Amino acid sequence: MKNIYLNIYKSNFANFKKAKKNIENNNVIGLPTETVYGLAANAYSDRAIKKIFNLKKRPSFNPLIIHYKNKKSLDKDVVYNKNFVKLYRAFCPGPITFILKKNLQSKISILACARKKTVAIRFPKHKVARDLLKILDNPLAAPSANISSRLSPTCANDVVDEFGKKIKFILDGGKCKIGLESTILDLTNKPTILRPGAISLEKIQRILKQKVLVKTNSKVIKSPGQLKSHYHPGVPVYINRNGPKKAGAFITFGKKFKSGNNYFNLSKSGNLEQAANNLYELMRKIKNKNFKSISVCKIPNVNLGKAINDRLKKASNK
Numbered sequence: 388m389k390n391i392y393l394n395i396y397k398s399n400f401a402n403f404k405k406a407k408k409n410i411e412n413n414n415v416i417g418l419p420t421e422t423v424y425g426l427a428a429n430a431y432s433d434r435a436i437k438k439i440f441n442l443k444k445r446p447s448f449n450p451l452i453i454h455y456k457n458k459k460s461l462d463k464d465v466v467y468n469k470n471f472v473k474l475y476r477a478f479c480p481g482p483i484t485f486i487l488k489k490n491l492q493s494k495i496s497i498l499a500c501a502r503k504k505t506v507a508i509r510f511p512k513h514k515v516a517r518d519l520l521k522i523l524d525n526p527l528a529a530p531s532a533n534i535s536s537r538l539s540p541t542c543a544n545d546v547v548d549e550f551g552k553k554i555k556f557i558l559d560g561g562k563c564k565i566g567l568e569s570t571i572l573d574l575t576n577k578p579t580i581l582r583p584g585a586i587s588l589e590k591i592q593r594i595l596k597q598k599v600l601v602k603t604n605s606k607v608i609k610s611p612g613q614l615k616s617h618y619h620p621g622v623p624v625y626i627n628r629n630g631p632k633k634a635g636a637f638i639t640f641g642k643k644f645k646s647g648n649n650y651f652n653l654s655k656s657g658n659l660e661q662a663a664n665n666l667y668e669l670m671r672k673i674k675n676k677n678f679k680s681i682s683v684c685k686i687p688n689v690n691l692g693k694a695i696n697d698r699l700k701k702a703s704n705k
């Protein structure tokens with residue numbers, strides 16, 4: 388897509404230097420990752436973290452994910468355990484976030500962790516995110532680059548769609564490869580998935596050789612991504628439907644649905660990875676075309692379908 392915005396910057400050497408300067412000055416920047424775009428700032432700076440919370444209108448009790456270049460760089464910030472080391476070897480860098488105990492000597496802003504004793508960490512795979520982390524002296528706190536409870540952005544223009552000129556600097560990394568947020572796995576106790584994502588329960592169990600629990604809708608909220616209403620496109624969403632509502636759009640999956648100007652197919656070939664990759668983009672497009680609602684057909688609840696259904700269910704809650 389053509390870049391018509393002045394705050395989107397190509398990822399070249401000169402702009403990495405500018406991005407670094409912005410982070411050192413405690414500014415917030417838009418950053419691509421392989422999952423979704425993030426709003427990134429120095430994780431060690433309370434001042435920078437406050438800006439993220441204000442921009443997103445995020446409740447202060449909802450902690451942020453801290454992004455690191457590698458395991459070595461987080462030595463002083465968190466306490467690791469065996470499960471973490473095994474999963475790090477298998478999946479990192481990649482689309483998985485670990486909840487671990489915070490080290491007492493940790494330099495991470497207490498605001499970023501919402502004053503919790505635990506911290507969420509992740510090693511993004513996207514080259515732009517990695518290249519920036521490599522030239523920084525600090526990790527980056529980066530929630531998804533959307534106003535709290537809205538859809539996550541999957542390209543640089545979406546970040547502008549959310550924040551307009553309020554974000555002065557966005558590094559362009561193209562369209563996100565995965566398009567759904569990372570899997571969140573709590574490792575402070577029995578391994579528990581708090582948010583499903585591209586790294587599935589089965590893949591995690593295979594590495595840990597133990598049962599992994601799933602708690603994406605617990606009554607005691609461990610992760611506000613678990614809150615019932617989330618990932619909201621701004622118009623009502625209805626799941627498991629056979630067709631659109633009046634003046635509404637219909638999101639389909641697979642071959643059996645017809646096409647029409649209010650029909651949008653996530654993947655004609657029935658590929659769940661492709662569907663995950665298209666989901667937020669399509670919902671944003673439908674909202675911008677002024678349809679009054681979004682109905683969605685049933686999506687198979689296997690593999691990435693579980694992550695898609697988790698987001699759709701939360702988007703459909705009022």
Ligand code: TXA
Nearest residue numbers: 422425450451505506507530531568569609610611612
């Ligand atoms: O793919 C991703 O994870 C993206 C990219 C930008 O890295 N980031 C992302 O961040 O989705 P965010 O802030 O939109 O979602 C982070 C989730 C929130 O639901 C938050 O509650 C949870 O992680 N979280 C953060 N720290 C936590 C902690 N200590 N315990 C439990 N949940 C935590």
Ligand code: MG
Nearest residue numbers: 530531539568
């Ligand atoms: Mg988010």
